[in-house]
Amino acid sequence: MSAVLRALRASWGILAILLFWQIWVGLSGVNSIVLPGPAAILRSLADAPGLYLSSTAQTLALAALGLVLGLLLGAGLAVLTWFSSLLAGLLTPLGIIFASVPVVALIPVLARIFGYDMRTVLAIVVIISFFPSFVFTGAGLRALPPGSADLFRVLGASTWRRLTLLALPAAVPDMSVALRLAAANSILAAMVAEFLMGTSGLGYLFAAARSDFDMEKALAASAIATVISVTSFLLASRVENWAARNWR
Amino acid sequence: MDAQPAIAVEGVTKRFRLEGGREFTALDDVSLSLAEGEFVTLLGPSGCGKSTILRLVAALEEPSAGRVAVEGRPPAELSRQHRLGVAFQDHALLPWLDVASNIALPFKVAGMRVDAERVAGLIRLVGLSGFEKARPRQLSGGMRQRVAIARALVLKPDVLLLDEPFGALDAVTRRGMNIELQRIWTEQRTTTLLVTHDVGEALFLSDRIVVLSGRPGRVVRVVDVPFERPRHPSIMRSDLFHGMSDDLTEALHPPAELP
Numbered sequence A: 001m002s003a004v005l006r007a008l009r010a011s012w013g014i015l016a017i018l019l020f021w022q023i024w025v026g027l028s029g030v031n032s033i034v035l036p037g038p039a040a041i042l043r044s045l046a047d048a049p050g051l052y053l054s055s056t057a058q059t060l061a062l063a064a065l066g067l068v069l070g071l072l073l074g075a076g077l078a079v080l081t082w083f084s085s086l087l088a089g090l091l092t093p094l095g096i097i098f099a100s101v102p103v104v105a106l107i108p109v110l111a112r113i114f115g116y117d118m119r120t121v122l123a124i125v126v127i128i129s130f131f132p133s134f135v136f137t138g139a140g141l142r143a144l145p146p147g148s149a150d151l152f153r154v155l156g157a158s159t160w161r162r163l164t165l166l167a168l169p170a171a172v173p174d175m176s177v178a179l180r181l182a183a184a185n186s187i188l189a190a191m192v193a194e195f196l197m198g199t200s201g202l203g204y205l206f207a208a209a210r211s212d213f214d215m216e217k218a219l220a221a222s223a224i225a226t227v228i229s230v231t232s233f234l235l236a237s238r239v240e241n242w243a244a245r246n247w248r
Numbered sequence B: 001m002d003a004q005p006a007i008a009v010e011g012v013t014k015r016f017r018l019e020g021g022r023e024f025t026a027l028d029d030v031s032l033s034l035a036e037g038e039f040v041t042l043l044g045p046s047g048c049g050k051s052t053i054l055r056l057v058a059a060l061e062e063p064s065a066g067r068v069a070v071e072g073r074p075p076a077e078l079s080r081q082h083r084l085g086v087a088f089q090d091h092a093l094l095p096w097l098d099v100a101s102n103i104a105l106p107f108k109v110a111g112m113r114v115d116a117e118r119v120a121g122l123i124r125l126v127g128l129s130g131f132e133k134a135r136p137r138q139l140s141g142g143m144r145q146r147v148a149i150a151r152a153l154v155l156k157p158d159v160l161l162l163d164e165p166f167g168a169l170d171a172v173t174r175r176g177m178n179i180e181l182q183r184i185w186t187e188q189r190t191t192t193l194l195v196t197h198d199v200g201e202a203l204f205l206s207d208r209i210v211v212l213s214g215r216p217g218r219v220v221r222v223v224d225v226p227f228e229r230p231r232h233p234s235i236m237r238s239d240l241f242h243g244m245s246d247d248l249t250e251a252l253h254p255p256a257e258l259p
């Protein structure tokens, strides 16, 4: 009971908007091609769950895989720059260039390279997730607790042990920030890529529904994407809070 | 007997380059020498370069002039062989490790198997039983310093450097820790260089006290401490102890500086 109350208290704002939306659509009589109400969107979801499920599964899988690969790649390159200031001078500007190019502009180029299919979607998500991981891990590896660098010298630590026992653990809070930033973006990036290339997945479902003037379907797809984005953001925030609590 | 000193600081001058290119002389022609198994204390006012001497011996700083040697070799060799124990003034615990893991860290850094019994024994020794799983931020300043001391001791180092290890402790705990440290040291006779500005602590623990003056740091006096070992805490109430304590306090604050 109290759990229900708590959930209501946390989400009454959203529920109010949905209610207002439903009432407004009913009263004003706008065409459903312009704007369907939440009830109609729910109905569309319930009518063809398989369609939404398979598209969602595909987008989610691509976003998750791309997220993991991008984070690993970013962290891996950050570790390389930690080893060598020469590499840092080479890789840091490259990383910044990559981050400054808008994804939308990259999609046609990458599609030429990887093909108009899932591989390009994956590549986009990897690139989107790479940058925060590279920057935040790089900063975290150098944000050491006071005196710890001296301590490791005195203990006669090898470079490898300095990395694994000091720099990497010290980078965990920053890496969790990168995870939070990248998690929500990875869904968005996957959908934008699917939307623009028009092949498959949630983004494609949205694009196809829109061109068919099937707004229920289009909005159902965006609703799913929103729920996933918010959920992944919340989960990643939890990881970040945990790291902040236990790491300082 | 081996004539080669365990630690030799010979005519060391240390200058720091400050912002704006000016130089600051922290140590001026400082010499001191520790025989193997000797306990020597650096006593001096704050800012006189005590920590700097320790950092030179730990190979964390290079002398601007003069020479530092440990067992006749460059001091960095000792740390490379995992034979140096240091408790820093700011304890330098890793915040993501609990007390037991912080104390076990030197094993891991040296690539050795963690001797859990040794870690547990040291936790008991520094009076932190029950806090094995606590994180540094949950401990008081004094408890953190005790963790740092345990960590410095865990590998049974051949040279021990302690930088005001009891600075954050209240007088009673400090006395208790002094007695414990004396006991540990009597068992292992590790060559130890201690930094303090507590005269009683210096007298109770050391074989020799090197008194430094500030700006720039210079050795003003070297005092041999005559008390037999093992030392019972009751020596702290003896007339000789009080007399030496007064002498040293005066050496720390020359009368000319007093109003």
Ligand SMILES: Nc1ncnc2c1ncn2[C@@H]1O[C@H](COP(=O)(O)OP(=O)(O)O)[C@@H](O)[C@H]1O
Pocket (backbone or CB within 6 Å): B016, B017, B018, B024, B026, B044, B045, B046, B047, B048, B049, B050, B051, B052, B053
């Ligand atoms: N890295 C440094 N750069 C500039 N000045 C320093 C540095 N380290 C120490 N000093 C200066 O050298 C003097 C001695 O410092 P320190 O050895 O820490 O003194 P103590 O431990 O006796 O209090 C102080 O005046 C301090 O400001």
Ligand SMILES: [Mg+2]
Pocket (backbone or CB within 6 Å): B050, B051, B052, B089, B163
């Ligand atoms: Mg100091």
